[in-house]
Amino acid sequence: MTVILMLHTLLVITFTIRILLRDDLSPPVRLAWFIVLNVLPYFGSVIYFLFGETDLGNRADKRHREIFAEIRAKASWFMGEAANTEKLIEPVYRPAFRYAGSINGFHPSAGNTAELMSDGDETLSRMVADIDAAKDHVHVLYYIWIDDNTGHAIAEALIRAARRGVTCRAMADGLGSRAMINSALWQRMKEAGVHLAVALSLKHPIRTILTSRLDLRNHRKITVIDSRITYCGSRNSADPEFLVKAKYAPWVDIMLRFTGPVVVQNQLLFASDWMQxxxxxxxxxxxxxxxxxxxxxxxxxxxxxxxxxGATPQLFANLIACAQSELTLSTPYFVPDATVLEALCAAAHRGVAVSLIFPKVNDSWIVAAASRSYYHRLLDAGCIIHEFKGGLLHAKTLTIDGKISLIGSSNLDLRSFDLNYENNILLQDEATTLAITERQQSYINRSEVVDLPTVLAWHYHQRIWHNVIATIGPVL
Known part of the structure; x- marks a missing residue:
């Protein structure tokens, strides 16, 4: 009994000291770990060892710095100039664009166009047509790549392009696309001459566990053709029926087809992952x-x-703070940190019409419970919450004042904030923002409003459950 007590004490003290030494953790995250370690010391210690640190290791950090130093040295003119923010962006939105430019050195460039895809079928047909028309190169990177109709069609288009002499590079995340990476189709792409790479490979899982963590993933969705066209949005290389989680289908995504200088910026982001x-x-x-x-x-x-x-929540907070009249946000996974939550409430309090669109049924019970723990605060502030009923709303969109849009792969949860590689495009354009706003309205039309009386009527055990999950959410 004494030995067990000593082991218990040693484990708690050791991991508590480690947590207290980390300056990157917020007080709520520290509190969540303290709760788990004290209530379940052995289980909590194992979980912290596996998932407590958000670090790929010194080697990866050093290589990342080297890659972006090379990109800045060889391609800085493609990254845009900081002065462009003052020339191109309306004054009220400049702080957000300045902040976005500080993250990895990409600044706004003029001369871009965007076309909103009507649905998944059009997205696939246009992508395949663009790949089939490619003359020099095609680069793709997907978090989830499934050998279904969509995934197979993209792979076959790459095979055709490679066989006619187009340089094709394809990357997939080692966890999200593990079945594809081990498939005969992946091998066929390789044999056809498609250059293949795995982002954050799990080839040596034990080494990954000992030096990093298994759930640090590349969540990006990038398609670039001939440096002329890029697609950006929430869709993986998978059908809306999403076979791996079919009971939540259809997955409702949003994709835009871009041309202009933003294409080469996406190319450079792809290049950074390829080089890594x-x-x-x-x-x-x-x-x-x-x-x-x-x-x-x-x-x-x-x-x-x-x-x-903290770059992602700080960017969202900057964007939210710039909103003058209206702000609409859709995300499948809403587990904000205090930075984003307070920014949303503050915007609503100062009179901005804040509309939030979340899925009514979520594929993550953790996210579903944690999300609803914030509803009371948001509704008290004056936000309007819509829960989408037509499948799993997977579109990640933010529109502001009918002028500014952010679209891409980032969710408003702790995974996107701390663990995942994400890609987004931030733009200023009334026509494109109107198209996205109309799509957001179509989501609202298929949603039900959650009002304050409904939340207050939730049974006490529901409210306790939501708040417990939100409290230990950083651990889960």
């Missing part, structure tokens, strides 16, 4: 910029565990 996975230099990637007459200003924003901590 293959150890190749930037010289292997073809770069060119083709502005469109009369196009709007836009920039790429990439974040991840090797970027500045």
């Amino acid at each position: 996975a293959t150890n190749q230099s930037l010289d292997c990637i073809v770069l060119s910029s083709q502005p469109v007459e009369g196009g709007f200003p836009a920039k790429v924003m990439g974040v991840g565990p090797t970027e500045r901590h």
Whole structure:
């Protein structure tokens, strides 16, 4: 009994000291770990060892710095100039664009266009047509790549392109696309001449566990064709029926097809991941910029565990603070930190019409419970909450004042904030923002409003459950 007590005490003290020594943790996150370690010391110690640190290791951090130093040295003119923010962006929104530019050095460039895809079928047909028309190169990176109709069609298009001499590079996340990476289709792509790489490979899982953590993932969705076209949005290389979680289907995504200088910025973001996975230099990637007459200003924003901590919530807080009249946000996973939660409440309190759209049924019970723990605060502040009923709303969108849009792969949860590599495009354009706003309205039309009386009527055990999960959410 004495030995067990000593072991218990040693474990708690050791991990408590480690947690207290970490300056990157917020007080709520520390509190969550303290609760778990004291209530379940053995289980909690194992969980902290596996998932407590958000670090890919010194080697990955060093390589990341080297890659972006090379990109800045060889391709800084493609990244846009900081002065462009003052020239191209309306004064009230400049703070957010300045902050976005501080993350990894991408700044707004004029001359971009965007076309909102009507649905998943059009997205797939346009992507395949663009790949089939490629003359020089095609680069793709997907978190989830499934050998279903969509995933198979993209793979076959890459095979056709490679066989006619187009340089094709394809990357997939080692966890999210593990079935594809081990499939015959992946091997066929390799045999056809498609250059393949795995982002954050799990080839040596024990080493990953000992030096990092298994759930640090590349969540990006990037498609670039000939440096002329890029697709950005929430869709993986998978059908809306999403076979791996079919009972929540359809997955409702949003995708935009871009042309202009923002394409080469997305190309550089892809290149950073390719260089990290293959150890190749930037010289292997073809770069060119083709502005469109009369196009709007836009920039790429990439974040991840090797970027500045807190960059994503701070960007969202800056954008929310810029809103003057209206703000609409859709996300499948809403577990904000205090930075984002307070920004949303403050915007509503100062008279901004804040509309939030979440799925009514979520594929993550943790997220579903944690999300609802924030409803009372948001509704008290004056936010309007809609729960989407037509499948799992997977679209990640933010529109502000009918002028500013952010679209991409980032959710408003702790995974996107701390653990995942994400890619987004931030733009200023009334026509594009109107198109996205109309799509958001179509989500609202298929949703039910959650009002304050409904939340107050929740049974006490529901409220306790939501708040317990939110409290230990950083651990889960």
